[in-house]
Amino acid sequence: MHDDxxxxxxxxxxxxxxxxxxxxxxLAQRGASIIMICRDADRGRKAMEEIQRxxxxxxIDLFLADLSSQHQIRRVAAALKLKYEQLHVLxxxxxxxxxxxxxxxxxxxxxxxxxxxxxFMLTNLLINLLKAGAPSRIVNVSSMxxxxxxxxxxxxxxxxGYKRDTAYALSKLADILFTYELGRRLEGTGVTVNSVCPxxxxxxxxxxxxxxxxxxxxxxxxxxxxxxxxxVYLASSPEVEGLSGRYFQTREHLQFQxxxxxxxxxxxxxxxxxxxAARQLWEVSEKLTGVSFPVK
Ligand SMILES: NC(=O)c1ccc[n+]([C@@H]2O[C@H](COP(=O)([O-])OP(=O)(O)OC[C@H]3O[C@@H](n4cnc5c(N)ncnc54)[C@H](OP(=O)(O)O)[C@@H]3O)[C@@H](O)[C@H]2O)c1
Numbered sequence: 407m408h409d410d411x412x413x414x415x416x417x418x419x420x421x422x423x424x425x426x427x428x429x430x431x432x433l434a435q436r437g438a439s440i441i442m443i444c445r446d447a448d449r450g451r452k453a454m455e456e457i458q459r460x461x462x463x464x465x466i467d468l469f470l471a472d473l474s475s476q477h478q479i480r481r482v483a484a485a486l487k488l489k490y491e492q493l494h495v496l497x498x499x500x501x502x503x504x505x506x507x508x509x510x511x512x513x514x515x516x517x518x519x520x521x522x523x524x525x526f527m528l529t530n531l532l533i534n535l536l537k538a539g540a541p542s543r544i545v546n547v548s549s550m551x552x553x554x555x556x557x558x559x560x561x562x563x564x565x566x567g568y569k570r571d572t573a574y575a576l577s578k579l580a581d582i583l584f585t586y587e588l589g590r591r592l593e594g595t596g597v598t599v600n601s602v603c604p605x606x607x608x609x610x611x612x613x614x615x616x617x618x619x620x621x622x623x624x625x626x627x628x629x630x631x632x633x634x635x636x637x638v639y640l641a642s643s644p645e646v647e648g649l650s651g652r653y654f655q656t657r658e659h660l661q662f663q664x665x666x667x668x669x670x671x672x673x674x675x676x677x678x679x680x681x682x683a684a685r686q687l688w689e690v691s692e693k694l695t696g697v698s699f700p701v702k
Pocket of ligand 1: 419420424425443445
């Protein structure tokens with residue numbers, strides 16, 4: 407039996423493939439109206455048609471935006487505001503792994519821009535729609551890879567030397583700090599925010615990586631439909647109603663870690679609970695994006 411999500415408007419970024427497509431499908435199967443944000447028109451359309459075919463849903467919308475572009479994030483947020491009066495779920499999921507240091511059109515390192523700043527910016531721009539739809543939920547797809555990251559404010563974008571895994575881990579640490587800070591700022595609004603690691607998943611994320619890593623993920627990791635389970639649970643289950651500012655991880659990973667858990671909810675490393683660092687990251691993000699949240 408699925409949780410009933412009918413009449414809920416759910417935005418999913420990076421919905422054209424992998425985990426994001428499966429999150430969209432999972433929420434559509436629960437009756438939700440799905441708003442897919444994709445960067446590629448062809449892949450986006452094919453994913454939408456696949457979900458329509460599998461669910462018979464008439465409530466799937468496709469919006470195009472390259473989330474590495476601040477201009478395009480603003481444009482898609484404005485388009486959503488024109489069409490929708492309320493939103494009930496925002497799943498920030500789009501992500502990249504970049505072998506080389508590439509700058510976006512705004513001059514920002516690509517991994518930091520797509521995996522973190524786009525989450526920050528889109529959430530901010532849609533927050534009033536989410537408040538209007540409260541109780542509503544934000545789910546930030548992070549990764550347990552965050553554990554190897556160190557937050558250095560003079561090296562947020564690999565300015566002092568770029569490494570793929572370091573950049574990826576840092577972006578995912580930033581997602582968790584953002585989740586915790588946003589949770590504090592949204593207290594009492596009826597909008598919750600949680601962060602999740604979907605577990606190791608065979609997807610296109612690793613396609614341009616080292617062939618060995620790509621082979622490892624393709625061969626040994628679970629499929630995206632399994633990776634979508636926990637994000638869909640956080641976006642839809644009554645069991646987590648009202649729960650905010652938390653991190654969730656798939657159970658198979660929990661077995662390998664010494665973490666305090668309640669189900670799949672677990673504590674994160676001490677660095678993620680540094681409220682001063684989270685506040686500073688927030689300020690830097692406001693400067694880099696030109697958007698800000700109302701302080702409570
Ligand atoms: N796979 C894993 O093992 C794993 C583990 C932990 C966390 N995660 C996280 O899970 C999330 C989804 O990853 P995945 O494994 O499903 O990878 P994926 O199959 O490569 O999906 C990534 C999605 O993000 C979209 N995207 C990338 N750059 C974008 C941009 N500039 N603008 C808009 N959309 C963009 C992609 O669009 P296109 O179709 O146009 O490329 C695609 O839809 C990511 O945040 C990732 O960090 C994955």
